[in-house]
Amino acid sequence: MKNIVELPKRKIYKTPRLLLADAYTIGADLFQSDKAKEKSVYYIVYRKELFTINQDLYNEDDTRIAFVGLGRILEKLFYEPITHEEIDEAKEFLKTYRFTPDGFKEYYFPEHLWRRTVDEFNGRPPIKIMGMPEGSVVYPNEPVVQISNEVSGFGELAAWFESKLIQTFAPSERVSQDRHFFEFFKEK
Numbered sequence: 527m528k529n530i531v532e533l534p535k536r537k538i539y540k541t542p543r544l545l546l547a548d549a550y551t552i553g554a555d556l557f558q559s560d561k562a563k564e565k566s567v568y569y570i571v572y573r574k575e576l577f578t579i580n581q582d583l584y585n586e587d588d589t590r591i592a593f594v595g596l597g598r599i600l601e602k603l604f605y606e607p608i609t610h611e612e613i614d615e616a617k618e619f620l621k622t623y624r625f626t627p628d629g630f631k632e633y634y635f636p637e638h639l640w641r642r643t644v645d646e647f648n649g650r651p652p653i654k655i656m657g658m659p660e661g662s663v664v665y666p667n668e669p670v671v672q673i674s675n676e677v678s679g680f681g682e683l684a685a686w687f688e689s690k691l692i693q694t695f696a697p698s699e700r701v702s703q704d705r706h707f708f709e710f711f712k713e714k
């Protein structure tokens with residue numbers, strides 16, 4: 527006879543990854559064209575220039591940004607596969623998200639895509655994420671990450687993680703500012 531260990535519910539809540547997106551992305555499947563569902567490609571672009579953040583440290587020629595943080599975000603998002611339990615947890619939460627364009631009713635999200643992700647792709651979303659190598663020098667208004675779906679019909683999943691991946695700007699800005707401060711103090 528096998529001993530089965532039953533774990534208690536988590537004491538520290540972990541937000542289901544299906545909810546780590548903008549609300550309009552989570553429910554956008556209803557509004558997407560068939561072509562967008564078939565194939566979608568999204569880009570992450572930093573629109574803020576460093577000299578607008580700190581004019582004492584930068585001039586308008588200081589546009590270089592050190593790109594970092596993508597690996598850490600990807601590990602948090604994709605190291606563990608999506609599970610049916612995680613989908614159920616997201617679905618349960620979205621039952622409370624009742625404000626929709628049609629009044630108060632259950633908030634729609636493409637559950638079928640997530641179930642297929644678990645059943646057909648072992649919980650790994652069929653998307654491709656390409657980014658600049660960590661430590662690369664990047665510039666404002668140029669793509670630093672590209673997200674696309676790899677399987678027809680999963681176009682919306684390409685958009686799903688876009689809002690999370692834009693968060694690479696914060697560590698990139700911080701590392702860039704640290705370097706500029708280092709150079710500033712070195713000259714002093």
